[in-house]
Structures are given as C-alpha cells and as structure tokens.
Amino acid sequence: MDSEAHDLFTKIEEGLDPFSLPPGEAREMVLGLISEGIILSKVDYPRPQKLSPKSLCLIVSHACNMACTYCSLSKATVEGKLMSPETAIRAMKWLIDNAPGIKVDVDFFGGEPTLAWNTVKAAVDFSKEYSKTKNKTVRFSMSTNALGLTDEMLDYCDENYISLILSLDGPKAENDRCRVLKDGRPSFDAVLPNIMKVAQRRQRGWYVRGTYSKGTINFSDSVIALHKMGINNLAFEPVVSNVSGVAFSKEDIPVIREEYEKLARYYVECKKTGVPIKFYHFEMDLENGPCARKSAGGCGAGAEYLAVSPDEKIWPCHQFDTEKDFCLGTLGDPPTQTVYDKYTIKNHLTGKRECPDCWASYFCSGGCIASNKLQEGDILLPYKMGCLIQKIRLEAALWVYSELRE
Incomplete structure (x- = not known):
C-alpha cells in the first residue's frame, strides 16, 4: 500500500464518506473493497460454543x-x-x-x-x-x-x-x-x-x-x-x-x-x-x-484457562484467588455452561471497551482482566498504564523483528 492509499483509508476510517471521493479508478476500487468486506469491515470471530478448559x-x-x-x-x-x-x-x-x-x-x-x-x-x-x-x-x-x-x-x-x-x-x-x-x-x-x-x-x-x-x-x-x-x-x-x-x-x-x-x-x-x-x-x-480468532479470544481466563485453590474452589485465574465475587464453582460443583459463556464473552476483544479499535489489540489479546479489575475496577476496562507499556514493548519487538529480517 503506498502512502496515498494509506492516507485515503485513514480518512475514511475517521469519517470521510467514500462516496464523496472524486470519480475515478481509486474511488471505484475503494468502494468495491468495502462492499466485499475486504477492508474497513467489523470482524466478529466465532467463539467456542461449549465449556473447553485447556x-x-x-x-x-x-x-x-x-x-x-x-x-x-x-x-x-x-x-x-x-x-x-x-x-x-x-x-x-x-x-x-x-x-x-x-x-x-x-x-x-x-x-x-x-x-x-x-x-x-x-x-x-x-x-x-x-x-x-x-x-x-x-x-x-x-x-x-x-x-x-x-x-x-x-x-x-x-x-x-x-x-x-x-x-x-x-x-x-x-x-x-x-x-x-x-x-x-x-x-x-x-x-x-x-x-x-x-x-x-x-x-x-x-x-x-x-x-x-x-x-x-x-x-x-x-x-x-x-x-x-x-x-x-x-x-x-x-x-x-x-x-x-x-x-x-x-x-x-x-x-x-x-x-x-x-x-x-x-x-x-x-x-x-x-x-x-x-x-x-x-x-x-x-x-x-x-x-x-485465537488472538481475539483474549487470555482465556474463566473459559479456556482456570485456577484451582487448596480449598477446591475454581477461579478465572490465579490472580482472582480470594476474590469471592469471582469464584466460578468448586471441584464438587464445577463451572456451568452459563458461567463459561459469561467469561467467553467478557474475554473476547469485542467485549472489552476501547480494545476493538486499538492497533495493538491482536498482539496483546485485550490484556489481563485481573489487572483491569485491580487498577480500573472493571475487568472490561483496559488498565491504562498497562496498555501504554504494552504498546511500547510491542513497538520495540516490531523493531527487533524488522532488524533481524534484514
């Protein structure tokens, strides 16, 4: 993608009406790609439909x-x-x-x-x-x-x-x-x-x-x-x-x-x-x-990843241990499909505020819901300082990747 095309897509994402573009090859190409769902489409990857601890x-x-x-x-x-x-x-x-x-x-x-x-x-x-x-x-x-x-x-x-x-x-x-x-x-x-x-x-x-x-x-x-x-x-x-x-x-x-x-x-x-x-x-x-699809699924806490404490209680992950409101069940009364569905939805990128439009979301998978709870009081609200550090770390990792490919 050249710089002209990149600038064009950026303006469209920011609210420019594609139909206001001047007639020509670029306009027809952009409108065609949008209509086919190839660009600027909202993707909702399917989620597992049943309890699947891994x-x-x-x-x-x-x-x-x-x-x-x-x-x-x-x-x-x-x-x-x-x-x-x-x-x-x-x-x-x-x-x-x-x-x-x-x-x-x-x-x-x-x-x-x-x-x-x-x-x-x-x-x-x-x-x-x-x-x-x-x-x-x-x-x-x-x-x-x-x-x-x-x-x-x-x-x-x-x-x-x-x-x-x-x-x-x-x-x-x-x-x-x-x-x-x-x-x-x-x-x-x-x-x-x-x-x-x-x-x-x-x-x-x-x-x-x-x-x-x-x-x-x-x-x-x-x-x-x-x-x-x-x-x-x-x-x-x-x-x-x-x-x-x-x-x-x-x-x-x-x-x-x-x-x-x-x-x-x-x-x-x-x-x-x-x-x-x-x-x-x-x-x-x-x-x-x-x-x-996997990246969109989040860290898996409460869905694919679970923790068990010495008293046989089951938690979304080890960081929720002792947080009574987050106990999912016990080994004698394990999590139900309803509980699983709840955490599958919450752990998905589309369920987390501010994540769907973030450039780093498919690298960090929405971050840590336990950190969100501790710092922001809501597992769906990204931990702001964690997000800033995550992006810095990703930028460094991407630079490393590009340097080692040369």
Missing part, C-alpha cells in the same frame, strides 16, 4: 518461604494452606475429562509450590497414567522462587519434562529491593545458586521471570546483567500495584520507553553476533503466530 493453574500452596513486598498474596487474608494430593488429583481428572483437545497444560503455582512437593508429584504421577486412558498429553510447568529447589526436585522435573519459571528481579541490589526472605533478609545469594544450576542443566524448558517496578525502573541493566551471568532465557514484566514507590505513573513512561529501546538494541546485537539470548517479549513471529 489449561489449569494448580495453586498448590498459599504458603511461601519469602515475603516479596509487591506480592498480592503476602497482603491477602489467606492462611498458608497447602493443597492436598487428593485435591490435586481430582482437579487433574476433571481437566483431562473435560478438555476438548489432546493437549492440556498445567502450571503449579503458589505461594511457593515446592512447599507442597508431595502434591506436585501426586498430580504429575496420576496425570501421566490417567491421560493415556483418554489419549491425551499433559504438559507441566512450575513457577518457583527457587529458594527450596533441591537436586531431587530438579531430577524429578527433568524426568517428567516439567518446565520451570524461576523468579529473579535482576542482580543483587535490584533483586533484593523487593524480593526478601520471611525475616526481611535479602534473597539473591540464597536463590542464585539454584537458578544457575538450572541454567547449567538445561538448554530449554526454563526461563527467569523478573518483575520491575518504579524503584527498579532501569530494568534493561538488570536483564543485561543476568544475561552476562549466563542466564539466556528471560522475561521481565512491569509490576501491577497501587503501592507508592512501587507503582508506575505516566511520568515514568519516557524512561520505560528508553529502557525497552536500549534492551532491543542489545538483543539485536546479540542475535546478529551469535550470542545466545531469548527475551520472551521480543520473540515475535508475524508469519507463524496465533491466528486472528
């Missing part, structure tokens, strides 16, 4: 061996309860029985899941055998702070292909700002040996996930420092918080933009010189990514 987050522990200052669980009024092996097995049976496809995904979450290690093993051992009777395959992952990760646990994870998401916010000074132990001591020196052990044992099936906040806003330095330590698989997310000194404001946006641009340049340099690196948010594939 992924399950097992919150096997409400307890944790750390006390990170930005963690919602550390401030929640929940007991440090562990999920029983029996509950985990019931949850896995329900998922395998009801999943429509042959592949299902399960993430062990907390709190800290290694504190409920017997429950993790019970769920995996049961699922491996039971899934065979249903001709299905279960893929496992575990999100852990790595503090209590033993060699025995790592051996079991390797044997059962359990992917590991390891929490670390950067080098010592940055990590220890928010990630502290129960007694307030810093955590970096206690967790790093276990994380490096994973990095040395595995080529794939793991990554370090960091969180950056107002106090650690220069996160590109943290990512680069971790990479130079030998941690090649990385993802860093902005904190979602209302706490002063932690939460972002609009004044932080220029700095965040500079940080992503700096990180993008470093990433491209590594890729072009053959230095191994994966930064999750820059791993963009415009040619083989998810289809438009």
Whole structure:
C-alpha cells in the first residue's frame, strides 16, 4: 500500500464518506473493497460454543518461604494452606475429562509450590497414567522462587519434562529491593545458586521471570546483567500495584520507553553476533503466530484457562484467588455452561471497551482482566498504564523483528 492509499483509508476510517471521493479508478476500487468486506469491515470471530478448559493453574500452596513486598498474596487474608494430593488429583481428572483437545497444560503455582512437593508429584504421577486412558498429553510447568529447589526436585522435573519459571528481579541490589526472605533478609545469594544450576542443566524448558517496578525502573541493566551471568532465557514484566514507590505513573513512561529501546538494541546485537539470548517479549513471529480468532479470544481466563485453590474452589485465574465475587464453582460443583459463556464473552476483544479499535489489540489479546479489575475496577476496562507499556514493548519487538529480517 503506498502512502496515498494509506492516507485515503485513514480518512475514511475517521469519517470521510467514500462516496464523496472524486470519480475515478481509486474511488471505484475503494468502494468495491468495502462492499466485499475486504477492508474497513467489523470482524466478529466465532467463539467456542461449549465449556473447553485447556489449561489449569494448580495453586498448590498459599504458603511461601519469602515475603516479596509487591506480592498480592503476602497482603491477602489467606492462611498458608497447602493443597492436598487428593485435591490435586481430582482437579487433574476433571481437566483431562473435560478438555476438548489432546493437549492440556498445567502450571503449579503458589505461594511457593515446592512447599507442597508431595502434591506436585501426586498430580504429575496420576496425570501421566490417567491421560493415556483418554489419549491425551499433559504438559507441566512450575513457577518457583527457587529458594527450596533441591537436586531431587530438579531430577524429578527433568524426568517428567516439567518446565520451570524461576523468579529473579535482576542482580543483587535490584533483586533484593523487593524480593526478601520471611525475616526481611535479602534473597539473591540464597536463590542464585539454584537458578544457575538450572541454567547449567538445561538448554530449554526454563526461563527467569523478573518483575520491575518504579524503584527498579532501569530494568534493561538488570536483564543485561543476568544475561552476562549466563542466564539466556528471560522475561521481565512491569509490576501491577497501587503501592507508592512501587507503582508506575505516566511520568515514568519516557524512561520505560528508553529502557525497552536500549534492551532491543542489545538483543539485536546479540542475535546478529551469535550470542545466545531469548527475551520472551521480543520473540515475535508475524508469519507463524496465533491466528486472528485465537488472538481475539483474549487470555482465556474463566473459559479456556482456570485456577484451582487448596480449598477446591475454581477461579478465572490465579490472580482472582480470594476474590469471592469471582469464584466460578468448586471441584464438587464445577463451572456451568452459563458461567463459561459469561467469561467467553467478557474475554473476547469485542467485549472489552476501547480494545476493538486499538492497533495493538491482536498482539496483546485485550490484556489481563485481573489487572483491569485491580487498577480500573472493571475487568472490561483496559488498565491504562498497562496498555501504554504494552504498546511500547510491542513497538520495540516490531523493531527487533524488522532488524533481524534484514
């Protein structure tokens, strides 16, 4: 599309009547494309018509061996309860029985899941055998702070292909700002040996996930420092918080933009010189990514993705755990088709205000409904700061994509 055609389509989208265009080839072409629904059409992709859980987050522990200052669980009024092996097995049976496809995904979450290690093993051992009777395959992952990760646990994870998401916010000074132990001591020196052990044992099936906040806003330095330590698989997310000194404001946006641009340049340099690196948010594939229908479906919370807490309650996702108004049911009384339909509609791009006309919507799939609820008070109202950061990150990722295609 040349610049003249682009300007023409932009004016039409802004309200220019196509019939007011001067007679000629361009006018006839534009009117023809509009009438055929090829351009400027409103697309409503069909949605799944029945309950179709594909992924399950097992919150096997409400307890944790750390006390990170930005963690919602550390401030929640929940007991440090562990999920029983029996509950985990019931949850896995329900998922395998009801999943429509042959592949299902399960993430062990907390709190800290290694504190409920017997429950993790019970769920995996049961699922491996039971899934065979249903001709299905279960893929496992575990999100852990790595503090209590033993060699025995790592051996079991390797044997059962359990992917590991390891929490670390950067080098010592940055990590220890928010990630502290129960007694307030810093955590970096206690967790790093276990994380490096994973990095040395595995080529794939793991990554370090960091969180950056107002106090650690220069996160590109943290990512680069971790990479130079030998941690090649990385993802860093902005904190979602209302706490002063932690939460972002609009004044932080220029700095965040500079940080992503700096990180993008470093990433491209590594890729072009053959230095191994994966930064999750820059791993963009415009040619083989998810289809438009899948992207329009949102994150899947409450529809394709569900969470189960130690008390057997079912939630749209782990971030709604303890939000009583969002409980979908229990393992004894699971979500009905009506509940599923409600969340399928709410999770769809066309159900979220401000999303349908946003250029980034099919990349972010409408964002996180839990963040929307926390920050805006409405799961359908996009979290404004999150949207701004998402667009900055996408712009950097698109630049990376274009640079590496040359």
